[in-house]
Amino acid sequence: MATSANIIVGSQVWVEDPEVAWIDGDVLSINDREIKVKCSSGKEVVTNVSRVYPKDPEFPECGVDDMTKLAYLHEPGVLQNLKCRFDMDEIYTYTGNILIAVNPFKRIPNIYNRDVMDRYKGVDLGDLSPHPYAIADSAYRHSFLFPFFFMLLILIIEFQRNIICMRIKDFSECRQMVHERISQSILVSGESGAGKTESTKNLMQYLAYMGGRSGGDERSVEQKVLESNPVLEAFGNAKTVRNNNSSRFGKFVEIQFNEQGKISGAAIKTYLLERSRVCQVSDPERSYHCFYMLCAAPPEVSEKYKLGNPRTFHYLNQSNCYELAGVDESKEYLTTKQAMEVVGISSDEQEAIFRVVAAILHIGNIGFSRGNEPDSSQPKDDKSRFHLKTAAELFMCDETALQDSFCKRVIVTRGESIRKTLDPNSAALNRDALAKIVYSRLFDWLVSKINNSIGQDANSKFLIGLLDIYGFESFKTNSFEQFCINLTNEKLQQHFNQHVFKMEQEEYTKEEIDWSYIEFVDNQDILDLIEKKPGGIIALLDEACMFPRSTHSTFAEKLYQTFKDHKRFNKPKLSKTDFTICHYAGSKFKQQLQALLETLSHTEPHYVRCVKPNNVLKPAIFENQNILQQLRCGGVMEAIRISCAGFPTRKPFAEFIERFKVLAPEVTKLSDEAKASRILLEKANIKGYQVGKTKVFLRAGQMAEIDARRSEVLGRSAVVIQAKFLAYSGLKKFTLLRRSVIPIQAVCRGEVARSRFERRRREVACLRIQKNARMHYKRKSYKHLCSMALELQNAIRGMAARKAFYCRKQIRAAVAIQSRCRQFLAYLHYLRVRKAAIVAQSIFRGDWARRELIKLKKAAKDTSALQHAKAQLEREVKEAAMRLQEEERMRM
Numbered sequence: 001m002a003t004s005a006n007i008i009v010g011s012q013v014w015v016e017d018p019e020v021a022w023i024d025g026d027v028l029s030i031n032d033r034e035i036k037v038k039c040s041s042g043k044e045v046v047t048n049v050s051r052v053y054p055k056d057p058e059f060p061e062c063g064v065d066d067m068t069k070l071a072y073l074h075e076p077g078v079l080q081n082l083k084c085r086f087d088m089d090e091i092y093t094y095t096g097n098i099l100i101a102v103n104p105f106k107r108i109p110n111i112y113n114r115d116v117m118d119r120y121k122g123v124d125l126g127d128l129s130p131h132p133y134a135i136a137d138s139a140y141r142h143s144f145l146f147p148f149f150f151m152l153l154i155l156i157i158e159f160q161r162n163i164i165c166m167r168i169k170d171f172s173e174c175r176q177m178v179h180e181r182i183s184q185s186i187l188v189s190g191e192s193g194a195g196k197t198e199s200t201k202n203l204m205q206y207l208a209y210m211g212g213r214s215g216g217d218e219r220s221v222e223q224k225v226l227e228s229n230p231v232l233e234a235f236g237n238a239k240t241v242r243n244n245n246s247s248r249f250g251k252f253v254e255i256q257f258n259e260q261g262k263i264s265g266a267a268i269k270t271y272l273l274e275r276s277r278v279c280q281v282s283d284p285e286r287s288y289h290c291f292y293m294l295c296a297a298p299p300e301v302s303e304k305y306k307l308g309n310p311r312t313f314h315y316l317n318q319s320n321c322y323e324l325a326g327v328d329e330s331k332e333y334l335t336t337k338q339a340m341e342v343v344g345i346s347s348d349e350q351e352a353i354f355r356v357v358a359a360i361l362h363i364g365n366i367g368f369s370r371g372n373e374p375d376s377s378q379p380k381d382d383k384s385r386f387h388l389k390t391a392a393e394l395f396m397c398d399e400t401a402l403q404d405s406f407c408k409r410v411i412v413t414r415g416e417s418i419r420k421t422l423d424p425n426s427a428a429l430n431r432d433a434l435a436k437i438v439y440s441r442l443f444d445w446l447v448s449k450i451n452n453s454i455g456q457d458a459n460s461k462f463l464i465g466l467l468d469i470y471g472f473e474s475f476k477t478n479s480f481e482q483f484c485i486n487l488t489n490e491k492l493q494q495h496f497n498q499h500v501f502k503m504e505q506e507e508y509t510k511e512e513i514d515w516s517y518i519e520f521v522d523n524q525d526i527l528d529l530i531e532k533k534p535g536g537i538i539a540l541l542d543e544a545c546m547f548p549r550s551t552h553s554t555f556a557e558k559l560y561q562t563f564k565d566h567k568r569f570n571k572p573k574l575s576k577t578d579f580t581i582c583h584y585a586g587s588k589f590k591q592q593l594q595a596l597l598e599t600l601s602h603t604e605p606h607y608v609r610c611v612k613p614n615n616v617l618k619p620a621i622f623e624n625q626n627i628l629q630q631l632r633c634g635g636v637m638e639a640i641r642i643s644c645a646g647f648p649t650r651k652p653f654a655e656f657i658e659r660f661k662v663l664a665p666e667v668t669k670l671s672d673e674a675k676a677s678r679i680l681l682e683k684a685n686i687k688g689y690q691v692g693k694t695k696v697f698l699r700a701g702q703m704a705e706i707d708a709r710r711s712e713v714l715g716r717s718a719v720v721i722q723a724k725f726l727a728y729s730g731l732k733k734f735t736l737l738r739r740s741v742i743p744i745q746a747v748c749r750g751e752v753a754r755s756r757f758e759r760r761r762r763e764v765a766c767l768r769i770q771k772n773a774r775m776h777y778k779r780k781s782y783k784h785l786c787s788m789a790l791e792l793q794n795a796i797r798g799m800a801a802r803k804a805f806y807c808r809k810q811i812r813a814a815v816a817i818q819s820r821c822r823q824f825l826a827y828l829h830y831l832r833v834r835k836a837a838i839v840a841q842s843i844f845r846g847d848w849a850r851r852e853l854i855k856l857k858k859a860a861k862d863t864s865a866l867q868h869a870k871a872q873l874e875r876e877v878k879e880a881a882m883r884l885q886e887e888e889r890m891r892m
């Protein structure tokens with residue numbers, strides 16, 4: 001609440017608003033305790049200062065992922081945070097360790113898949129954005145991995161001491177630790193349609209991912225558990241005004257893990273199946289899905305069971321709703337049959353199941369009229385008799401015995417049993433009671449069948465329980481079922497209170513730590529009113545059932561008297577019997593509830609609070625009032641308050657030291673555990689913690705801080721171990737590798753050398769071939785060239801020779817010509833010379849002859865000498881004439 005001290009004019013505040021619960025505005029004026037606010041809607045409101053809350057002016061745009069991080073922790077702040085996250089499709093928000101899940105009523109892409117699971121694996125709660133996977137991971141690691149870290153820690157220390165072999169003592173300590181794993185539970189709550197079943201499926205999927213076993217032909221436990229959902233939904237879910245696929249039973253899935261943290265078995269326990277729905281349905285709701293799908297089964301099936309239009313069956317036609325949008329019942333029938341097969345229900349068993357379902361519809365159509373005897377009854381008409389006969393056939397029982405079970409009651413007194421006939425109204429009640437018990441037994445049988453098929457592990461080392469149970473219910477007429485459901489929720493709320501608030505505060509006192517008491521809403525008085533022994537409502541109901549003459553009004557009267565002053569008990573003014581309880585199987589329910597709470601009390605709980613943002617089941621609608629109501633009822637507001645005010649995390653010294661001794665290993669030598677814990681806390685630089693007598697108390701988020709320090713140290717040590725191990729294993733691997741590599745290398749090198757040699761050889765051969773080829777080609781071309789050259793030469797030489805020859809011939813001809821010419825010239829010359837000679841000679845001879853003649857004349861005087869000289873001269877003249885003639889002839 002605001003105080004006038006922290007609110008001034010101009011402050012931003014939240015004021016109550018009838019429509020949107022809280023609206024923001026600016027303070028206009030303050031007048032003593034009266035404050036005037038201008039709201040963001042434009043409206044001006046005057047209210048008491050104690051009724052406004054300060055608004056965080058620096059509220060982050062995307063909100064905060066943990067409510068405990070809000071600067072101002074109050075209802076409007078919480079609402080604003082949820083809304084702004086919801087608008088951004090951030091549907092999950094933490095409140096300390098509690099996960100608030102706002103149903104988006106639409107599929108948000110990529111938030112549930114294997115990649116996301118990989119991301120959340122081993123990550124501390126709060127390190128990533130809020131998610132059911134983080135809760136499941138935290139549950140898994142709390143029970144499994146912390147002991148593992150403990151083992152790792154010892155290993156680190158041993159490594160640091162350079163002792164490679166772990167000592168037997170330490171190892172056995174580790175094993176013991178592993179054996180002492182703490183079982184966990186995840187409690188998923190919220191009103192109908194808030195998304196419990198979806199959240200449980202997501203949690204289950206993550207646990208299957210973490211603890212699942214890969215391989216193998218057989219279906220794994222986790223697969224079987226997931227596959228059992230469609231069967232349970234067909235028989236245990238129905239359309240209600242609040243959810244088209246509302247689980248009308250509570251479910252506790254116990255997942256059993258073995259020593260290695262692998263899923264080794266699972267058990268499904270169901271609670272409080274809403275039996276009244278079998279015979280009573282209000283508009284526009286439906287009965288269980290299986291009835292409609294069987295009516296829509298293929299003709300040969302529905303004929304076999306004498307079924308047909310659901311409108312013809314009294315148990316279904318009380319409401320006008322028969323179909324579900326987007327659901328094909330005939331397909332659903334086949335899907336359910338397949339799902340049954342998957343979980344190991346044989347076809348004979350399936351046949352029996354559907355016979356029972358059909359028989360229930362038939363007995364619902366049996367009407368009763370007065371019998372012949374007073375206060376007796378009998379089937380009303382032929383139609384009723386037909387349905388009686390069919391039901392008996394389907395149940396495989398005697399028709400008369402079945403009729404008697406409706407129309408007669410057996411009262412067993414000491415040693416004898418008395419048969420009493422019943423009037424038509426009581427017979428109809430009996431009929432409905434039979435339908436309900438048969439259906440609920442059928443459901444129980446299905447669950448046990450599924451459990452047998454899944455298989456339990458009697459030797460499991462720890463378990464994680466997932467509780468999906470419907471939240472508080474309040475209808476116009478609330479039956480015993482609503483009473484039981486609400487009691488369960490009160491008990492679970494108490495469990496939650498005890499865990500979150502009560503035990504915590506008791507512990508503060510016990511531990512004598514310095515704290516201030518935090519008020520919280522305790523529901524113990526309601527529980528006392530209902531279940532206190534003696535004197536509680538259930539005890540009085542048991543008592544009333546012992547008296548045969550008890551009626552609703554006598555019981556109601558008794559309650560009115562007993563609890564008239566009880567502040568939790570009110571009698572409606574105009575009613576005398578408005579507490580109508582049919583005391584059926586009440587004690588069984590109490591035992592079941594007790595057993596459930598017993599199981600839960602041995603586990604470390606984790607909470608998922610589902611919130612339904614609107615009643616129209618549509619996306620993007622955030623109804624403030626509605627949500628606030630759910631947050632208040634679910635104790636979320638209280639949890640936020642307490643988480644921030646108190647010390648939500650506490651650890652016994654030994655556990656704390658064991659877990660964090662890695663931060664300062666020397667503390668293990670100290671005998672004073674409180675001092676050792678303080679040293680560790682200081683080492684981690686934690687402020688505002690408390691150290692009690694036996695435990696350390698931490699504020700919200702501090703555990704994460706100290707865990708982060710521890711992770712750092714562990715991480716560093718792990719790196720050292722890794723390095724050493726890697727070095728060692730690397731060396732080992734290397735030596736082995738080298739040893740194996742050398743012969744391989746030799747072979748390889750040989751092979752390489754051989755192939756290289758071969759290549760070389762081939763190269764050489766290749767070169768030689770190339771060379772020879774080239775040589776061959778060159779030679780060939782050379783020869784060709786030569787022959788060509790020769791030819792050419794020949795030709796040229798021939799030509800030259802011919803030319804020379806011709807030339808010679810020419811020369812010879814020229815010489816011949818020349819010689820002829822010269823001959824001719826010589827001849828001419830000769831002729832000329834001869835002629836000249838002749839001339840000369842003739843001149844000479846003439847000259848000589850004349851002189852001779854003179855002489856001859858002179859000798860003529862000597863006649864004979866002269867005559868002879870004359871004859872001589874004549875001869876010589878003759879010869880010279882002949883020679884001249886010869887030469888002329890030759891020249892011719």
Ligand SMILES: Nc1ncnc2c1ncn2[C@@H]1O[C@H](COP(=O)(O)OP(=O)(O)OP(=O)(O)O)[C@@H](O)[C@H]1O
Nearest residue numbers: 105106107192193194195196197198243246247470
């Ligand atoms: N995380 C989610 N993402 C998308 N849709 C969701 C989510 N959670 C719930 N829904 C929607 O809301 C519907 C109701 O959810 P669910 O059946 O889980 O509610 P419930 O709390 O188990 O209700 P009941 O108590 O009636 O069985 C679902 O059929 C689905 O359409």
